[in-house]
Structures are given as C-alpha cells and as structure tokens.
Amino acid sequence: MTKRNDISVPDGYFQQLEQRLQQIPSARQEQAPRGVRRLAPYFAYAASLVLLAAAGNLILRKTAVSEETDAQWNYVSYLAQELDPDGLVELKEAQEPTDEDIRSYLLADNSISVELIASLSYEENY
C-alpha cells in the first residue's frame, strides 16, 4: 500500500498558504502593542469593577432619594389627615421652647419636686 498520494489539496494551495502565513508578523504588528495587549484583560477587569461600583452607587442613591421623598410625603399626608389644617401652620411657626417654657411645663407636672426644678435652675445659672 503506498503511503502518499491518497490525499490532495486545491491547486496552488501551498504557495497561497506560504504567502498567507508570512503575513502573520505584519498583521500582528498592526494590532495593539504587545504590552497593552497583555494588560488588556486587566484593564477590562478593572473597568468592569468600576462600572459595577458606579451602577451600585447609582442604584443606592436612587433608592435613598425615593425613600426620603416617600417619608416626607407620608408625613405631610399624616399632618393633613390627622391634624387640623392649622397644624401645618403651627408646625411652621413653632419656635424653640425657652427656659421659662420648660420650667412652667415642669411645674405643671406634680410628680417633679420644686427643689429639683430649683436645682436645675441653679445649674443653669452657675
């Protein structure tokens, strides 16, 4: 049995193959420089991490804003429904209580002794 001549190739194949293979160096040089090519996967990995972090941040921010808006809206609804309409005006005009307001409030509460209130006033002044 003869070993060769049982398979063949298209006409002129080896000449064309040789030319094609000899173009490999110039084709490779046209591509990105070797160092950049080698680092490309790491750049892609880093970029994807940054993208993921940015996307996560955006989602968190969006969620937080909408929760805040919901809470504000619920509070306003509560005031509008549960309190009288003047409640909103009162809330807006409300001021910080003075020391006198606090003392009057404490005096109105029978469970707190006058001595304790006096001592609080003393600490305040000295």
Place this chain on the structure above:
Amino acid sequence: MENLEQVFNQIVKDYSERLYWHVRRMVGSHEDADDLLQDIFLKIWTALPSFRGEAQLYTWVWRIATNETLNHLRREKVRAALRFSSADELVAQRIQADPYFNGTEAQRELAKAVARLPEKQRQVFIMRWWDELSYEDISAITGTSVGALKASYHIAQEKIKLNLSDAHVSK
C-alpha cells in the same frame, strides 16, 4: 524584529507543507487543517522571541504544532461530548466525505482506522507511518521515551489491523 521576521519566514518555507500533511492526517479535513495551521504559525510567531536554542528549531516547531493539534482535538472531543457524539467518529466521517481524498478504498479505510485510535497513539502512528520521522525525533518532539513510542506504535498497529479486519467482515 526584522531578523525575527526573516527567521519566521524561513520556518514557514521549511515547515508549512510538512506540518500541513501531519495536521491534515490528524484532523481529517483540508479546511480544519488549514485553520489549525494558521493558529500554529501564529503561536510560533508569538513564541519565537522566547526561543532560546536549547532545543533544535525543528523539534521546537514540531512540538508547537503537535501540541496545538492535540489541544484542538481535545476541544473537539469536549464539543462532541456535549452533542453526545464521538470526536474520533467525526474525524472518520470527515475522511469518508473528504473531497480531496483520491486514494483507494483500502487507503481510506486505513485513514479511518487511524482516526479511531486514541489521540496519542494516532499522533505516534502518523508521525512514524506517514511523516516518516525517526523514533528519536518523535521522542524529542513528544518528550516520550523511544521504548514507550515503539510500544505505542505496535499497539496502534494491532488496533488498526483489528479495525480493518472488523470493517472487512462487516462488508
């Protein structure tokens, strides 16, 4: 760089045809051999700057080619397994349908029987029978001892004989 290009072009001139026939025998079709040869020479070009001359250029080039071919066959095996078919049978089918096969029916049966061998035995048989490499050269390329290669070739021969006689009986 120009010097490397000259070396590479010389490698292409000296080895492309010989490597083509080896790869063609291993994969069973002209198209696959053509694609694989492109990959092999791309690998040779990429690895050329790191060639230190410790091995002979001839051995180094052949080693890259045979490793790439075995990797290709292993990838094919995985793809075939995913389709619940056999990669070796696929190669045998390619040989059967190969438009560039112009040998006798006996030669076709031999090629198909070789395609059904395990990859390593197929590689050794093709290198010895068709590529006509010496056992010493095959040993330098594959890193297998000459004794083991002789044993492998003998087993391959026996399997081929068995396969051919089975094929003859079934006809």
